Amino acid sequence: EDQVTQSPEALRLQEGESSSLNCSYTVSGLRGLFWYRQDPGKGPEFLFTLYSAGEEKEKERLKATLTKKESFLHITAPKPEDSATYLCAVRSLETSGSRLTFGEGTQLTVNP
Amino acid sequence: ETGVTQTPRHLVMGMTNKKSLKCEQHLGHNAMYWYKQSAKKPLELMFVYNFKEQTENNSVPSRFSPECPNSSHLFLHLHTLQPEDSALYLCASSHRGNTEAFFGQGTRLTVV
Numbered sequence: 066e067d068q069v070t071q072s073p074e075a076l077r078l079q080e081g082e083s084s085s086l087n088c089s090y091t092v093s094g095l096r097g098l099f100w101y102r103q104d105p106g107k108g109p110e111f112l113f114t115l116y117s118a119g120e121e122k123e124k125e126r127l128k129a130t131l132t133k134k135e136s137f138l139h140i141t142a143p144k145p146e147d148s149a150t151y152l153c154a155v156r157s158l159e160t161s162g163s164r165l166t167f168g169e170g171t172q173l174t175v176n177p
Numbered sequence: 178e179t180g181v182t183q184t185p186r187h188l189v190m191g192m193t194n195k196k197s198l199k200c201e202q203h204l205g206h207n208a209m210y211w212y213k214q215s216a217k218k219p220l221e222l223m224f225v226y227n228f229k230e231q232t233e234n235n236s237v238p239s240r241f242s243p244e245c246p247n248s249s250h251l252f253l254h255l256h257t258l259q260p261e262d263s264a265l266y267l268c269a270s271s272h273r274g275n276t277e278a279f280f281g282q283g284t285r286l287t288v289v
Contacts, residue, residue, distance in 0.1 A: 108280035
């Protein structure tokens with residue numbers, strides 16, 4: 066069974082204070098790992114897809130990296146508008162071709 | 178026009194009512210999903226449709242009845258729900274296979 070564990074559950078940063086969020090996963094063959102951002106009361110917003118170990122993707126202050134067991138979302142010099150819950154999800158080769166398994170998310174708060 | 182549109186955004190219903198949630202995608206995708214998001218829990222997959230055919234039912238109670246008349250529309254028919262069914266219901270779509278899923282804004286359902 067696919068499993069995704071995200072840490073920490075919550076993270077509070079000062080504006081400009083860089084940090085990283087962790088996503089550890091267990092799958093029988095990774096088809097893809099996905100990062101989403103979710104604001105309160107809204108649907109998740111797609112950020113990145115990573116397919117293989119060593120791959121990196123960047124968007125503004127965010128950078129996602131992938132190893133064979135985990136992924137990191139690095140946030141450089143965050144701003145208050147980066148406050149949100151960040152979700153990690155995986156799609157495996159073993160399960161249905163479409164199923165995404167999500168972690169519980171990391172709630173990020175950036176104080177001005 | 179946003180990519181994935183859900184209506185209504187908010188719904189309050191009694192336990193004896195019958196209501197339907199609607200989802201429409203304008204992205205040309207061929208897979209559509211229903212997810213349930215409860216407080217402090219990961220997104221929980223309910224149903225998957227590929228090319229209008231249901232390919233996954235994640236042991237969802239029969240009081241939830243999905244319908245997918247075509248690749249662009251997805252419904253979730255609700256009847257005799259319980260208070261514990263109160264949650265954010267999210268619709269998503271993707272190309273089948275490795276690609277990312279795009280989510281709607283969700284329907285906040287409250288069962289009284």
